[in-house]
Amino acid sequence: MASVTFENVTKKFGDVVAAKDQDLEIKDKEFLVLVGPSGCGKSTDLRMIAGLEEITEGKIKIGDRVVNDVPPKDRDIAMVFQNYALYPHMNVYDNMAFGLKLRKFPKEDIDRRVNDAAEILSIEPLLDRKPKQLSGGQRQRVALGRAIVREPKVFLMDEPLSNLDAKLRVQMRTELSKLHDRLKTTVIYVTHDQTEAMTMGDRIVVLKDGFIQQVDSPLELYNKPNNMFVAGFIGSPAMNFLDATIHKDGNEYFAEGAGAFNIKIPDMFKEKVKEYDNKKVVFGIRPEDLTDARISHDLDITKENSFEAEVEVVEPMGSEIYLYLSVDEHSMIARVDAESDAKVGDKIKLGVYTQKMHIFDNETEEAIF
Amino acid sequence: MKFKFSEIPKYLINLFLIFWIGFSLFMFFWLILSSFKTTREIYMGVWTMPSNISLDNYIRVLTDFGLLRFMVNSLFVVTISTVLVLVLSAPIAYVLSRLKFFGSSFISLGFIIGIGIPIQTIFIPLYLMMSGMSLTDSYLGLIWLYTVTSLPFTIYLLMGFFKTIPSTLEDAARIDGATATQSFLKIMLPMARSGLISAGIFVFVMLWKEFLLALVFISTENYKTISLGLYSLITKLTYTGDWGGLFAGVVLVILPSIIFYSILARKFIAGLTVGIGKG
Numbered sequence: 001m002a003s004v005t006f007e008n009v010t011k012k013f014g015d016v017v018a019a020k021d022q023d024l025e026i027k028d029k030e031f032l033v034l035v036g037p038s039g040c041g042k043s044t045d046l047r048m049i050a051g052l053e054e055i056t057e058g059k060i061k062i063g064d065r066v067v068n069d070v071p072p073k074d075r076d077i078a079m080v081f082q083n084y085a086l087y088p089h090m091n092v093y094d095n096m097a098f099g100l101k102l103r104k105f106p107k108e109d110i111d112r113r114v115n116d117a118a119e120i121l122s123i124e125p126l127l128d129r130k131p132k133q134l135s136g137g138q139r140q141r142v143a144l145g146r147a148i149v150r151e152p153k154v155f156l157m158d159e160p161l162s163n164l165d166a167k168l169r170v171q172m173r174t175e176l177s178k179l180h181d182r183l184k185t186t187v188i189y190v191t192h193d194q195t196e197a198m199t200m201g202d203r204i205v206v207l208k209d210g211f212i213q214q215v216d217s218p219l220e221l222y223n224k225p226n227n228m229f230v231a232g233f234i235g236s237p238a239m240n241f242l243d244a245t246i247h248k249d250g251n252e253y254f255a256e257g258a259g260a261f262n263i264k265i266p267d268m269f270k271e272k273v274k275e276y277d278n279k280k281v282v283f284g285i286r287p288e289d290l291t292d293a294r295i296s297h298d299l300d301i302t303k304e305n306s307f308e309a310e311v312e313v314v315e316p317m318g319s320e321i322y323l324y325l326s327v328d329e330h331s332m333i334a335r336v337d338a339e340s341d342a343k344v345g346d347k348i349k350l351g352v353y354t355q356k357m358h359i360f361d362n363e364t365e366e367a368i369f
Numbered sequence: 370m371k372f373k374f375s376e377i378p379k380y381l382i383n384l385f386l387i388f389w390i391g392f393s394l395f396m397f398f399w400l401i402l403s404s405f406k407t408t409r410e411i412y413m414g415v416w417t418m419p420s421n422i423s424l425d426n427y428i429r430v431l432t433d434f435g436l437l438r439f440m441v442n443s444l445f446v447v448t449i450s451t452v453l454v455l456v457l458s459a460p461i462a463y464v465l466s467r468l469k470f471f472g473s474s475f476i477s478l479g480f481i482i483g484i485g486i487p488i489q490t491i492f493i494p495l496y497l498m499m500s501g502m503s504l505t506d507s508y509l510g511l512i513w514l515y516t517v518t519s520l521p522f523t524i525y526l527l528m529g530f531f532k533t534i535p536s537t538l539e540d541a542a543r544i545d546g547a548t549a550t551q552s553f554l555k556i557m558l559p560m561a562r563s564g565l566i567s568a569g570i571f572v573f574v575m576l577w578k579e580f581l582l583a584l585v586f587i588s589t590e591n592y593k594t595i596s597l598g599l600y601s602l603i604t605k606l607t608y609t610g611d612w613g614g615l616f617a618g619v620v621l622v623i624l625p626s627i628i629f630y631s632i633l634a635r636k637f638i639a640g641l642t643v644g645i646g647k648g
């Protein structure tokens with residue numbers, strides 16, 4: 001069992017910077033998810049931990065040992081690849097046993113470990129098959145099995161579910177979480193899918209262009225994004241952003257935007273916007289923190305916590321309705337209660353749960369709150 | 370007016386192809402048929418069946434005319450050369466398809482250029498080199514020549530193969546604890562099997578019917594390969610008018626190619642197209 005530590009890690013491929021000055025502490029037995037859009041450097045981070053890529057600058061430690069110059073086989077890690085990377089000419093048993101054979105494990109030991117792993121993953125009947133005789137889900141399990149038999153300190157998984165169909169993916173998410181509970185090892189999991197990240201991670205690292213944007217628990221990330229990128233990336237449908245200006249009126253501060261948009265900043269955030277008086281900011285609100293004013297039960301609608309918008313598309317989802325809105329050319333999405341009878345073309349009033357709103361610096365895109 | 374292929378009606382092209390295939394097949398079967406006939410029967414008529422299927426012609430060319438010796442020579446030289454070509458070209462192709470090092474693309478280019486150089490154009494320097502090494506008129510010399518002249522194409526073919534194998538397999542093997550050599554021997558080589566088989570067949574068949582190099586570098590009767598042997602046989606047998614024997618000799622020379630192609634045609638073509646398509 002081991003922690004993994006990044007100290008000022010930078011990786012360059014020629015001119016491309018795939019990881020920039022990253023500091024990260026992954027705890028022992030943690031399920032850590034690296035998430036970000038394609039090309040942000042997730043795989044590169046994982047491959048540096050695995051030893052498949054050289055580290056340009058900085059240090060990576062597994063446990064207390066600096067592994068920069070340790071070859072992959074001596075790092076006590078196992079990796080699951082996106083395309084599974086099963087050896088096509090070997091059957092399932094041999095695929096799983098290959099690493100153990102190379103390490104000269106005794107035959108009985110190999111047998112026991114492979115059978116144990118096969119049992120955990122329910123692939124015992126498949127041991128004699130070749131990879132091409134397996135379904136995608138089964139291949140996935142074999143790839144996991146190959147990692148499990150090694151009993152490594154750290155599991156590295158690079159988008160292991162992205163080649164599965166939607167239903168199987170959801171099912172495997174739960175299974176992987178259970179597997180983690182059972183094996184009690186450190187798992188570093190890469191995905192571009194924020195839902196996967198949110199549902200599986202103990203903590204999540206959001207990456208963009210090789211920079212770590214934020215490292216936090218799923219809820220922290222969701223409720224307190226550091227910047228507009230994290231705010232927009234985590235959560236689906238994504239957070240609404242609207243250009244606004246802060247202005248002071250008496251003792252109160254308001255975020256004033258397109259049309260008649262003028263929302264009062266709640267008292268709890270007042271201190272933070274003081275220096276932004278008359279400055280441009282970006283107002284952010286999640287679709288679920290908007291409500292159809294006509295049916296809002298728990299929010300007293302006033303001029304200061306609501307705005308008008310025109311309904312462009314109505315998407316009933318059963319338990320709730322997604323309203324695609326336009327506020328003076330700006331589009332927004334609201335997730336409102338299924339009671340709402342908003343129709344396309346309606347001009348409706350939307351209530352804002354102002355404690356849930358966010359304000360971002362217009363230039364740095366950093367969160368003010 | 371300019372001539373364009375596309376203006377020829379399709380049925381004409383098909384007709385021509387059918388005629389051509391028919392003609393080739395006819396020649397081929399007629400050759401086999403005639404190889405069982407006595408010379409008298411051959412003169413009696415094109416379509417007459419041999420009176421009894423006798424292997425006399427075959428036995429005669431193999432023993433009296435020494436074709437057996439030539440066949441064994443060929444088998445020996447060609448088999449060793451083919452094995453050498455595969456053993457050498459697989460690792461070379463693997464390294465060239467995977468690693469970028471100083472001069473690697475120059476080496477790849479060298480091999481590709483090697484494919485395009487007609488052997489006749491370098492006979493004189495080749496001969497000087499070979500006699501310098503005292504390798505003329507010997508098995509070893511012929512094996513050496515056959516191996517090096519077959520390398521460029523085989524390497525090119527196999528490079529295409531290795532390029533189609535995803536590199537994550539090697540990553541997986543590295544994490545599993547394999548050294549580069551183990552990963553090549555246990556993962557890459559088995560995966561490139563169909564490519565190796567295609568290349569092997571191709572090289573074997575090409576070398577089996579190779580004539581020019583053998584003609585230039587072999588003069589001792591005992592070292593002659595089958596194509597050379599057949600050549601001297603033609604001279605002998607046409608003078609004696611032993612057509613049955615001559616046909617039997619020809620069948621023996623083309624037989625291995627026919628067998629290889631017909632049994633493994635599909636695999637062979639599949640192998641070739643994988644290599645070239647993605648190469």
Ligand SMILES: Nc1ncnc2c1ncn2[C@@H]1O[C@H](COP(=O)(O)OP(=O)(O)O)[C@@H](O)[C@H]1O
Pocket residue numbers: 013016017018036037038039040041042043044045
């Ligand atoms: N072997 C490589 N050579 C050159 N550039 C690479 C290599 N691997 C990755 N990159 C570049 O590094 C960046 C990060 O890639 P990657 O880690 O694969 O991203 P992700 O897994 O997040 O999609 C990309 O811009 C990619 O093009």
Ligand SMILES: [Mg+2]
Pocket residue numbers: 042043044158
């Ligand atoms: Mg990736």
